[in-house]
Amino acid sequence: MNLKSIINLGTNQQSFSSANRIRTMNIIGLITVAISFLYSLNYILFLDNPSVGFINLGFTFAYFVTNVLTAKQQPKIAKIWFFSVLMLHLLVCTNVYVTNASGFHLYYFLVPTGAFLLFELRERLEQVTLSALAMVLFFYCENTVNEAPLIELSAQVNHMLYQSVVFFTMLEVIVVLYIFAKQIDKNEKQLTLQASTDSLTRLANRHSFFTEGKSLLDKAVAHQLPFTLVLIDLDLFKTINDKHGHLVGDKCLIEVTKTIKALCREQDLCARIGGEEFVIATPNTHLHDANKVAERMREHIAECKIPLTDSQNLQCTASFGIAEKTASAKELKDLLMRADKALYMAKENGRNCVKPYYDKAA
Numbered sequence: 001m002n003l004k005s006i007i008n009l010g011t012n013q014q015s016f017s018s019a020n021r022i023r024t025m026n027i028i029g030l031i032t033v034a035i036s037f038l039y040s041l042n043y044i045l046f047l048d049n050p051s052v053g054f055i056n057l058g059f060t061f062a063y064f065v066t067n068v069l070t071a072k073q074q075p076k077i078a079k080i081w082f083f084s085v086l087m088l089h090l091l092v093c094t095n096v097y098v099t100n101a102s103g104f105h106l107y108y109f110l111v112p113t114g115a116f117l118l119f120e121l122r123e124r125l126e127q128v129t130l131s132a133l134a135m136v137l138f139f140y141c142e143n144t145v146n147e148a149p150l151i152e153l154s155a156q157v158n159h160m161l162y163q164s165v166v167f168f169t170m171l172e173v174i175v176v177l178y179i180f181a182k183q184i185d186k187n188e189k190q191l192t193l194q195a196s197t198d199s200l201t202r203l204a205n206r207h208s209f210f211t212e213g214k215s216l217l218d219k220a221v222a223h224q225l226p227f228t229l230v231l232i233d234l235d236l237f238k239t240i241n242d243k244h245g246h247l248v249g250d251k252c253l254i255e256v257t258k259t260i261k262a263l264c265r266e267q268d269l270c271a272r273i274g275g276e277e278f279v280i281a282t283p284n285t286h287l288h289d290a291n292k293v294a295e296r297m298r299e300h301i302a303e304c305k306i307p308l309t310d311s312q313n314l315q316c317t318a319s320f321g322i323a324e325k326t327a328s329a330k331e332l333k334d335l336l337m338r339a340d341k342a343l344y345m346a347k348e349n350g351r352n353c354v355k356p357y358y359d360k361a362a
């Protein structure tokens with residue numbers, strides 16, 4: 001089991017944001033285990049106090065239980081357990097091992113930050129209760145003097161410990177914020193992708209086509225470059241759905257997408273703008289060139305075989321309407337209207353053919 005799979009423990013079957021929180025809990029759990037272990041070694045090896053070192057190893061093990069609980073799909077219990085162990089540990093450190101001059105109780109600052117970042121938004125009670133408890137315990141530790149600490153520390157060592165607490169607190173805050181900033185960035189990218197992509201074919205959706213297509217067309221107009229729209233509509237698709245079912249219909253759409261994509265260039269914008277309607281925006285392309293590509297696409301679609309059974313295949317065809325940008329059609333909606341008129345002619349002409357729209361004014 002590598003580090004990545006340990007970090008991902010318990011994230012199966014969780015929603016995207018819950019999985020992120022669990023992952024972060026696992027990372028914090030492991031970091032805390034490491035820090036607590038280092039302190040244990042410090043007590044045993046450098047401060048010559050094995051009993052405190054071994055008590056601390058017990059806390060180290062307790063922190064590790066957090067990761068076991070998340071692995072067992074108990075994320076909420078794992079988080080409550082982690083913060084409870086942390087707060088008890090800090091109390092023991094400050095009021096049993098040493099004194100508040102060590103600054104151990106400053107670690108209580110991590111509790112509200114951690115609780116609000118790690119618990120789900122709906123787990124308000126847990127967030128508020130743990131934060132309030134951390135505040136109470138911080139002030140309790142700050143205002144009580146441990147008269148009989150298990151380890152007597154010099155002012156210099158206390159100062160060193162105090163600095164190490166501040167260092168690790170800052171480090172943990174930085175790591176947590178970094179992880180969350182990365183997750184937010186990843187979530188934003190995923191949401192943007194979902195909002196602009198058709199889930200079945202993974203092509204750009206209607207909304208995305210109108211924004212990206214407009215920008216491509218505007219560039220073509222500004223630089224006086226050719227620009228052509230190819231509108232594609234599967235023939236008698238309703239019959240395919242009715243005869244073979246929607247799943248076969250979906251397979252058909254996926255196969256047609258693959259065929260179209262394979263014949264598109266990098267700069268072409270391919271989108272699914274309706275149920276069985278696709279559009280390709282082809283920058284830097286004249287009508288006659290787009291016509292050739294569309295003709296090739298039509299042939300490839302008609303040759304495409306969608307397996308129904310071991311011995312039976314389904315073949316479908318598509319009709320094409322093409323329109324080029326002209327002086328009288330410089331808007332995406334004008335071009336789409338013209339391509340749609342040409343497509344209507346293709347359907348009228350018996351389907352499975354390509355029809356260009358000729359601008360009479362041109």
Ligand SMILES: Nc1nc2c(ncn2[C@@H]2O[C@H](COP(=O)(O)OP(=O)(O)OP(=O)(O)O)[C@@H](O)[C@H]2O)c(=O)[nH]1
Binds near residue numbers: 234235236248
């Ligand atoms: N399987 C499947 N079918 C869809 C999807 N979106 C739309 N459809 C179907 O596509 C069919 C479109 O039918 P029509 O608009 O009548 O067109 P057509 O049967 O292709 O006829 P022509 O365009 O005249 O050749 C309808 O039956 C819709 O239910 C989808 O995502 N998956």
